[in-house]
Amino acid sequence: MGSALKKLPKKSGTFLSELVPFTNALFRERIREQFAALCYRVRADSGRFEVLLVTSRDSGRWIIPKGWPMAGKKPHEVAAIEAFEEAGVRGKAKKKPLGYFTYLKTLDNGQRVPCCVQVHLLNVKESCDVFREKGQRLTEWVSCVEAARRVREPELKGLFLSMQRVVFS
Template identity: 55%
Template sequence: MTLIARLANDVQLMFRRPPRQQYGALCYRVKKKSGEPEMLLLTSRDTGRWVIPKGWPMSGKLSHEVAAQEAYEEAGVRGTVETEMLGAFIYNKMLRDGVKIACRVQVYALEVSDLAKNFKEKGERKLEWVSFEEAANRVNEPELKALILAFSRRLGNRQTTSEGQVSSK
């Protein structure tokens, strides 16, 4: 590598900002009749791509509480949120001024028990309950796809174990 190329690379690294932090909820439920788990996806307001509810830190709230709050505001769902992070993913967010920034989203599982008829962003997004496999196919971020599939496997193991059967998964 030439000296100029190394200097250019060093300057780029100096001005690269670390990802901004967000918190998100992987919202799921188990169908009562079939026992099949499903996950909630929603569209982003700007691009219409399939995403999970997520948002910026909130003063006085812990990260998992922010994830639960965002799930309610964006999708009208309430339930039990896990306090331990499932994992994280990075995506590029387009700000209102057109600037793209990297965001790191810590994801928390939220088992949905209640669906609100009215919520802050109702009508601004499309909401859909889908299988975990379909959810993984719809999202763009590879790390989020992996989180969804890993959680699906964990949930499958937990259900099999809770039914008193030996899990072979």
């Protein structure tokens, strides 16, 4: 990787200001691909539409379940697997992506690399008490507006704010 992808301080300002040093890398270097599940439910008791947020293991920021491509798995299948491993939820993931967002992934070696995340809606039908990353993350069901307020990535904020219209259309 090029020198533009060096480690930055953890708290360097807004998300967009953090992207500035990576401008060249975003256009010239390989952007890694990930697949995510934007998990939602309609509560039976109140009819309230909610989305699921999880915290990242490293920084504790609010995100959605996501992961790297898996051999032999389609993107929506990877999204469903990640939703179960990270949040203990199962459901039907849509094959067609809802959209995409970009972010800077901090690798184990401290290097930060640009990632493009393909997001699939996942209609949650079951929550499990035992799952791979239980105890490593917090999970919380919130409104789309609250989810947009909590996440850092502008494109992900936009997906939250538009998704309720997409789900019910």
